[in-house]
Amino acid sequence: MKKFIFYSFTTFIILSTISFIQIYHNLDKYEVSSYNKKQKQLNLIINDTHRLSNALFDNVINTKKVIDVFKKANKSSDEEKIKIREELHTLLVDNYNNFKNYGIQQLHFHLPNNDSFLRLHKPSKFGDSLTDVRASVKFVSENKIPIIGFEEGRIFNGYRFVYPLFDENEDYIGSVEISSSLLNFKILFEKNNNTHIDYILRKDIVEKKVFKDQLINYKKYFLFDNFLIQKIIADYNVNCIHEVERNIIFKKLSKNKEFLNKMNNLENFYDIYFYDFKVYSIKLTPLINDFTSKKVGYIIMFSESDYFKYILDSYIIIILIIGMLSILIAYIAYKKDKEKKLTVGLAMHDQLTNIYNRHYFNIKIKQEFKKMQKQNIQLSLIMFDIDHFKLINDTYGHNIGDESLIYLANLIQNNIRVNDIFCRWGGEEFVILSKKPFDKTIIMAEYLRNTIDNKTKDNEKIPHFTCSFGVSSLNNVTSINEGLEIVDKLLYKSKKNGRNKVSF
Template identity: 35%
Template sequence: MFYKNFFKNNRRPLLISLIFFAVVEAVILLSTSYLKQKDINYYLDIFTNNLETNINMTNAHLSELTQSFYDFKINNPKVDAIMAKAAATQDKHERDRLRKELFRLLNDDYKKMHHYGIRQLHFHLPNSISFLRFHRPNKYGDSLQNVRETIDYVNKRRIPISAFEEGRIFNGFRNVYPIFHDGEFVGTVELSFSFLAMQEFLTKTDHTSYLFLIKQEVVNKKVFTSEKRNYQKSEFDGFDYDKATLSKSMQMRLNKMFSINKAISKQVAQRVAKGESFSIYFHQNDIYNDSPIIISFIAVPNLDSKTVAYILNYQFGDTLKILIKNSHMIFIILSLLLIFISLILFIYFYNDEKRRAKIFQDATHDALTGLYNRHAVNYFFKQKIDESKRYHKPLSIIFCDIDFFKKINDTYGHDIGDYVLKGIAAILQNHLRSSDISARWGGEEFIIFLPETSLEEAVAIAQKLRKIIEASLFSSIETTTCSFGVTQLREDDTSDSLLKRVDELLYRAKENGRNRVEND
């Protein structure tokens, strides 16, 4: 009950404080959320750039290995001569003999370099015909024209090129070199390494987890049907996993990474479709409940700078976890500060409301009896008359005067007189309806407004009040009585005419012996 009355009596201060709290709390929430997301995005952008740099450095390192192998083992007169003879002849048996000779010459070196990540050593004739695949020596003679852009590029421009590209069997980060014999172009040679080589190198240095995605349309367009078993459908629409990169020795288990990919696939679909590099953070309790995960998508472009693959990296975001925690702490601190400010605001408006209420009470209520004073009556007198006439509802008025009040003051003193005034005021407050209005008109006179009350009903109320007052004991006074004048508002009445008539009726009650009710 206390809380109910408290909220009811202090509705305005509470409402202002709550609105202030709600508005500022919303601003704090939106601001901290915006700044948190801005910090997260900034952190993720830096994270993506650093990871791209690390991957590019690894790519550069492995490219240097292929360059070294080319410089020391391939770029020599014996290899050039074999390729020149193969390019000059159309004889199948002669090409088979030359192919075997080239295989014997370089196979041991290829096996050694294979341990360092070089997966493909592939020679091609000038017209882009496959001459010798060291990784598939029995598969040759197929045309790579318009299939392998890097080979077409070197055939046309006669200069080396490095780019990622899908092939008939494997994809790879390819380094293609022109081969010349006595100044004549006689073919090309490709040395490439797979993402698996990069993956092994990267996981040893940063101890994180990597996956490799390649577009399905690229695989379907270029890979031999028999070699498509090397790929596995991923959780991302339009992309396959390179099975060779699905290592079980990484920091994060494969099933966890697959679960994460399934959960984020729709979230990243648009950004993946754009072919951009980016990072997101992921936190789902049923997968990892101890830390958010940062998943980075590093775009892998082809020779035409179009993204055809993605390197995916997974790391536990401990630093990001601290950043998010700090953001939450800032929100909590600001919210607690706001609660404190809102409390001060409530106290201010509560005291202001109490001050205003006291001013209103002093201005509109009689200090002795607590009833409305004459100033308040003058304020709502005309209002009540207008309401009655507008809605065609009756309005009656009672004018009450204490009989022989001067004698009471003279005989018993002003303190007893005040006691009588407060007692009669209490009777009016306790025995009138909540819609009725009672006021001290002045001295020992009281006025009562009875909305929606006919004259007959008003007379009955006056008689009831008269009897209660007569039967009440006021200190040492044996009997106190009151005289009443009662009238009902008429159509042509004004506040002055109504008040004059009820005053005359009260005067008549006194002339006719007091302690009675007179009405018109």
């Protein structure tokens, strides 16, 4: 009897331990998946804000009455600039105050030499050069194309949407920035998530860039002296989700040398904590300046896990026979529909990179070429491939080669316009059908070439590589095949001339 009890107890302990390990493993996977979903939600909020910014730019900023005022600023005397600044401020201040209701924090005009001309959010601050402190403004000034991304500012930080401005003669007269506050993203994100989110920045970076008299907009982040948070976000956090639990866990972390070392080096951090019979998780993701690719702080997410509620619900669901039949019939119909959509999707998309394939590209280029011939629109081709791709496969293996192709496809997809048609042409070769004029397409190709070179240097999962480009216009050819032959020869020219080049 005693042996039976011993064996029973031992077996119970072993099975319980195995079950606990499995539960913890599943919990970890569940939380990681949950954070990935939250990051996608955050990206969707950024994309929605970008669309709002585009609408404000098109309908309010890039208008004749605004352009007619601002175009006079560059060649005016200091006294005249004062009057122009006041006129522009009067013209837009009501609109700017309305913008703030939609989370727009900054509206900032810059002269062609990158000098600040008018900050609607701080009209008293103007005349300072932004060349060395605002890479986004410098980029737009040099390339005359809009750009988006996160960047620290001289007053606030946020996601920048910077646009070039042109007069009626298409002469460049400066740029304008529409920026959304980090608090806006926080509010929108927390509204639909049981998750607390914070944006914090390295203290030395803030103190180096922000106007000295504007440092009052920042305060020390919680227990960490070398990180700052904007006061408006800190004030909003007074009644934050899970405030007590977050503070207790952060207090423990502040004494953890390994964690502090990771923070000082701006490394990724993720962990799970058990407190008061509940599970909490924390994720620190480096906040990157999209224009310099430098880590400047963290996006912090803190949440209570709903994993156990999730698995409990899955056990207590009682399915009636009629419900099972209904679900089965609906599932069969849904499965067929899904398989049909999947078949169509596979026919149009490259299975490895999930971008359009050559078949789809051939269909679209024929449509656009006909439209171009009838409507006289601008069409250009960019063809590029990875330099020494065979060497990557031979050195690192085909799995790394595939990862490099996937990374490249995602990088390009995130740096071209939504109406540009991007496809995998074959192997390591890709094609973009651009609806921009030829000269602007060349600029875009050069930007993509430089981005690939820089971004792959910093990626630890794939080897550094470069790409060679060819760019041609379709407006001067009589057939699609002629255009493709020309751009293919230009790509070969870049290869012949040393690679990592743009030929046109």
